[in-house]
Amino acid sequence: MRTPIGKDFPGHYSSDEEWHGYINNNDRVLLKTINYSSPKSAGAECIDPNCTWVEQWVHRAGPREKIYYKPEEVKAAIVTCGGLCPGLNDVIRQIVITLEIYGVKKIVGIPFGYRGFSDQELTEVPLSRKVVQNIHLSGGSLLGVSRGGPGVSDIVDSLEERGINMLFVLGGNGTHAGANAIHNECCKRRLKVSVIGVPKTIDNDILLMDKTFGFDTAVEEAQRAINSAYIEAHSAYHGIGVVKLMGRSSGFIAMQASLSSGQVDVCLIPEVPFNLHGPHGVLRHLQHLLEMKGSAVICVAEGAGQNLLQNTNAKDASGNVVFGDIGVYIQQETKKYFKEIGVHADVKYIDPTYMIRACRANASDGILCTVLGQNAVHGAFAGYSGISVGLCNTHYAYFPIPEVISHPRLVDPNSRMWHRCLTSTGQPDFI
Numbered sequence: 309m310r311t312p313i314g315k316d317f318p319g320h321y322s323s324d325e326e327w328h329g330y331i332n333n334n335d336r337v338l339l340k341t342i343n344y345s346s347p348k349s350a351g352a353e354c355i356d357p358n359c360t361w362v363e364q365w366v367h368r369a370g371p372r373e374k375i376y377y378k379p380e381e382v383k384a385a386i387v388t389c390g391g392l393c394p395g396l397n398d399v400i401r402q403i404v405i406t407l408e409i410y411g412v413k414k415i416v417g418i419p420f421g422y423r424g425f426s427d428q429e430l431t432e433v434p435l436s437r438k439v440v441q442n443i444h445l446s447g448g449s450l451l452g453v454s455r456g457g458p459g460v461s462d463i464v465d466s467l468e469e470r471g472i473n474m475l476f477v478l479g480g481n482g483t484h485a486g487a488n489a490i491h492n493e494c495c496k497r498r499l500k501v502s503v504i505g506v507p508k509t510i511d512n513d514i515l516l517m518d519k520t521f522g523f524d525t526a527v528e529e530a531q532r533a534i535n536s537a538y539i540e541a542h543s544a545y546h547g548i549g550v551v552k553l554m555g556r557s558s559g560f561i562a563m564q565a566s567l568s569s570g571q572v573d574v575c576l577i578p579e580v581p582f583n584l585h586g587p588h589g590v591l592r593h594l595q596h597l598l599e600m601k602g603s604a605v606i607c608v609a610e611g612a613g614q615n616l617l618q619n620t621n622a623k624d625a626s627g628n629v630v631f632g633d634i635g636v637y638i639q640q641e642t643k644k645y646f647k648e649i650g651v652h653a654d655v656k657y658i659d660p661t662y663m664i665r666a667c668r669a670n671a672s673d674g675i676l677c678t679v680l681g682q683n684a685v686h687g688a689f690a691g692y693s694g695i696s697v698g699l700c701n702t703h704y705a706y707f708p709i710p711e712v713i714s715h716p717r718l719v720d721p722n723s724r725m726w727h728r729c730l731t732s733t734g735q736p737d738f739i
């Protein structure tokens with residue numbers, strides 16, 4: 309609603325009739341904005357051998373003029389699942405504030421992820437603007453997070469018992485698989501519930517989106533760790549700094565942090581195989597770097613080089629594979645190698661793992677979270693369910709959940725970005 313201001317007032321708002329503040333249901337955001345002229349163009353993603361242009365689109369996010377729910381009949385719930393991620397509190401806050409603006413009075417938080425739906429000892433948290441006003445000033449999640457938890461049927465039973473008809477689910481791939489299953493179960497039971505996902509992961513492993521919230525902040529924190537590794541390595545005689553960063557199957561954090569720091573000589577990610585030993589291996593290259601410049605920094609993603617380690621055969625509560633520690637392995641093998649060849653090397657290992665995700669969102673993520681939170685509520689009020697909100701080619705859009713979680717988004721070794729990273733580090737192929 310806008311307050312009409314006299315026409316004499318310079319820069320006055322347009323009247324309600326003139327104001328086009330709503331999204332049209334047919335507004336679309338294109339998934340691809342480059343028309344590759346050949347499959348040989350760098351990073352080309354082609355559907356057919358001629359690389360023909362195919363228009364693919366998703367619905368534009370934002371407020372609709374006609375809304376599907378009566379605000380007084382809404383009971384909204386928010387749940388945060390999986391690992392922590394900078395910006396969770398920003399999104400929770402903005403969802404609550406936007407729901408209140410629509411006139412929703414019943415807003416609750418489900419504590420500790422999906423577990424909060426079944427654990428009788430955990431009670432829902434009443435949420436209001438007053439409760440969430442300052443929560444974005446610290447990292448973590450006001451509601452707590454968890455992995456594992458009850459089955460979909462139990463969750464939907466709980467939604468029915470609690471009378472929840474809007475569910476905002478903040479989480480990554482696993483959480484979205486759960487959200488989609490909840491949406492399908494609600495459809496099966498003919499329940500009018502909007503299930504809206506907001507993708508959360510520092511790994512940035514969600515398909516079709518420019519980036520997920522928390523990723524920028526994680527990269528910023530990660531490059532601080534790289535900077536420390538560089539200073540340690542550079543200040544020592546034959547210093548080698550090893551930094552391990554998160555990234556279960558995607559090397560985005562390692563790649564971007566290496567690029568932004570400009571201090572990394574070797575970046576190792578899960579998508580690109582490498583040898584540690586042998587004439588083309590990482591260790592031989594480290595020896596060369598010590599000879600040429602006196603020190604070196606390696607940045608390795610946790611999921612990289614798992615073929616070099618013994619399989620732990622372990623899984624976490626959500627079913628994710630628990631990896632062996634590639635950082636420790638590289639540190640040990642580096643020490644061994646230089647001892648064997650009789651060259652002094654001072655190897656320092658930095659593992660900033662939880663530091664990069666337990667922090668508060670930076671300004672850029674703060675804005676992203678705010679807009680995603682608002683659009684999640686707009687999507688629910690528009691009557692959508694089984695969707696996720698994201699940024700696509702700088703526009704905010706609604707994505708069908710199955711499309712964004714069909715597999716984890718990976719760094720494309722043929723992409724311009726990976727080549728930029730290689731240009732920056734100057735590293736060879738280690739095979």
Ligand SMILES: Nc1ncnc2c1ncn2[C@@H]1O[C@H](COP(=O)(O)OP(=O)(O)O)[C@@H](O)[C@H]1O
Pocket residue numbers: 389390391421422423454455456457479480481482483484485486487489508509625626628
């Ligand atoms: N395929 C699935 N179907 C239903 N729920 C799932 C599925 N995978 C994971 N979950 C649930 O989603 C939650 C978060 O998953 P997890 O993989 O730990 O984190 P993330 O959502 O960040 O990837 C957990 O409570 C887990 O039990």
Ligand SMILES: O=P(O)(O)OC[C@H]1O[C@](O)(COP(=O)(O)O)[C@@H](O)[C@@H]1O
Pocket residue numbers: 390391392480481482508509510511554555556557610624
């Ligand atoms: O120790 P935890 O809590 O299982 O978290 C470790 C995981 O968190 C992540 O950074 C993000 O994973 P999620 O997106 O599943 O939360 C992974 O790269 C990493 O393996």
Ligand SMILES: [Mg+2]
Pocket residue numbers: 390480481482
């Ligand atoms: Mg995950």
